[in-house]
Amino acid sequence: MAAIKVHGNPRSPATQRVLATLYEKELEFELVPVDMKTGEHKKPHFLNCLNPFGEIPTLEDGDLKLFESRAINKYIADEYAGKGTRLAFGDNKKKAIIGVWMEVEAHQFESAASKLTWELSLKPVFGKGTPDKAVVEKNEAKLAKVLDIYESRLAQSKYLAGESFSLADLHHLPSIQYLLATEVKKLFDSRLHVKAWVADITARPAWCKVLCHACRSKH
Amino acid sequence: MQILPNNQLLGATVALALVAISAAYIYCTSKPKAIKVHGVLLSTATQRVLATLYEKELEFELVPVDMEAREHKKKPFLSLNPFGQIPAFEDRDLKLFESRAINKYISHKHADKGTRLESGDMKQKAIIGVWMEVEAHQFDPAASKLTWELALKPVFGKGTPDKAVVEENEAKLAKVLDIYESRLAQSKYLAGESFSLADLHHLPTIQYLLATQVKKLFDSRPHVNAWVADITARPAWCKVLALQKH
Numbered sequence: 001m002a003a004i005k006v007h008g009n010p011r012s013p014a015t016q017r018v019l020a021t022l023y024e025k026e027l028e029f030e031l032v033p034v035d036m037k038t039g040e041h042k043k044p045h046f047l048n049c050l051n052p053f054g055e056i057p058t059l060e061d062g063d064l065k066l067f068e069s070r071a072i073n074k075y076i077a078d079e080y081a082g083k084g085t086r087l088a089f090g091d092n093k094k095k096a097i098i099g100v101w102m103e104v105e106a107h108q109f110e111s112a113a114s115k116l117t118w119e120l121s122l123k124p125v126f127g128k129g130t131p132d133k134a135v136v137e138k139n140e141a142k143l144a145k146v147l148d149i150y151e152s153r154l155a156q157s158k159y160l161a162g163e164s165f166s167l168a169d170l171h172h173l174p175s176i177q178y179l180l181a182t183e184v185k186k187l188f189d190s191r192l193h194v195k196a197w198v199a200d201i202t203a204r205p206a207w208c209k210v211l212c213h214a215c216r217s218k219h
Numbered sequence: 220m221q222i223l224p225n226n227q228l229l230g231a232t233v234a235l236a237l238v239a240i241s242a243a244y245i246y247c248t249s250k251p252k253a254i255k256v257h258g259v260l261l262s263t264a265t266q267r268v269l270a271t272l273y274e275k276e277l278e279f280e281l282v283p284v285d286m287e288a289r290e291h292k293k294k295p296f297l298s299l300n301p302f303g304q305i306p307a308f309e310d311r312d313l314k315l316f317e318s319r320a321i322n323k324y325i326s327h328k329h330a331d332k333g334t335r336l337e338s339g340d341m342k343q344k345a346i347i348g349v350w351m352e353v354e355a356h357q358f359d360p361a362a363s364k365l366t367w368e369l370a371l372k373p374v375f376g377k378g379t380p381d382k383a384v385v386e387e388n389e390a391k392l393a394k395v396l397d398i399y400e401s402r403l404a405q406s407k408y409l410a411g412e413s414f415s416l417a418d419l420h421h422l423p424t425i426q427y428l429l430a431t432q433v434k435k436l437f438d439s440r441p442h443v444n445a446w447v448a449d450i451t452a453r454p455a456w457c458k459v460l461a462l463q464k465h
Contacts, residue, residue: 052402071345071348075348106356107355
């Protein structure tokens with residue numbers, strides 16, 4: 001039985017964020033499915049033992065219990081620094097720059113990207129109606145401005161925080177993957193350096209394993 | 220060589236010493252600070268960084284940004300933060316933005332100075348990390364909307380509070396604070412028995428909300444109330460508030 005357990009859903013973007021990190025670090029883990037349809041994540045056992053905010057994913061590593069995908073990933077990257085891909089590395093300055101771009105993903109990119117992912121990818125799947133055109137238009141405009149800044153940044157370095165892949169890039173993967181299958185793809189394709197970066201990070205073997213996991217869960 | 224009489228020699232020595240001390244004082248107080256924060260005192264994100272610098276007992280210079288003239292949306296500010304937001308931070312040749320990233324850098328680089336704001340133990344560090352994310356993704360979205368509607372909008376002459384937004388976000392914040400109440404019944408601070416960045420990051424928004432109708436949400440929860448009283452009374456935080464008074 002693996003020491004590391006992830007409670008979540010292989011098609012949830014936040015769960016995928018953690019799975020990507022575990023695969024990059026070549027760590028054994030067990031994915032414990034959470035039945036969102038029956039509201040398992042809002043019931044006492046989940047709330048009291050795993051995440052009081054009733055959200056997936058949560059992680060158990062031995063007796064340590066964590067939630068919030070980005071905090072989980074930082075823990076994995078630090079605790080298992082010597083294994084697999086280096087994801088949070090360098091001296092104080094280097095780590096600080098990775099930290100900045102992790103915050104950028106969380107506060108600048110994700111707020112628009114996750115709304116678009118919901119409207120265009122997940123809402124239809126969950127039978128929650130058709131995309132809200134006003135929300136889509138507003139958030140496409142926001143995302144376009146963010147990607148303009150990414151375009152300038154990625155003209156200077158191969159990845160967001162420098163010449164090596166880091167958690168700052170990884171955290172984008174789930175939302176980007178969903179958006180590539182929607183009309184939003186054009187926003188990535190029309191920016192040369194962003195397009196190259198997207199092609200690079202979505203082709204990583206660890207990310208491909210996450211996608212396989214998601215595919216298997218449909219059947 | 221003529222030798223000065225004793226009292227003249229003494230006088231000359233004292234005079235030289237005074238000149239040396241004055242020169243040293245002028246050098247130290249006028250020497251450019253290694254750490255610069257570009258921001259404004261009213262901004263919660265700027266305050267978040269100042270609180271950390273005071274906790275760490277670090278010297279810094281606050282470089283005001285003229286928001287009215289939209290200085291933050293123009294060059295050269297955009298070379299500090301391409302997203303055109305305050306604060307921006309310099310530590311010699313290192314330039315950073317995003318207040319939470321800045322704070323993590325400060326607390327890590329100066330781990331041994333002032334208040335310990337993170338932990339050397341991997342597990343405890345992870346738990347602090349969880350509650351930092353909680354502040355950023357669960358607490359702040361509702362709290363910052365309420366801060367804007369009830370505290371800042373009037374100050375900037377941007378109209379009266381939007382009642383629907385206030386009601387919606389008070390309800391959201393109340394649910395978050397219910398969870399905080401359970402958490403703080405188990406430990407003095409969010410991540411354990413010691414104050415950390417996870418608590419500090421709440422300070423600017425909490426301080427604003429204490430001066431509004433939202434205060435009741437904190438007061439009505441005993442453990443949250445005690446935690447708020449504790450963290451807002453910290454000397455470093457009082458220094459941030461004192462800056463605003465001047």
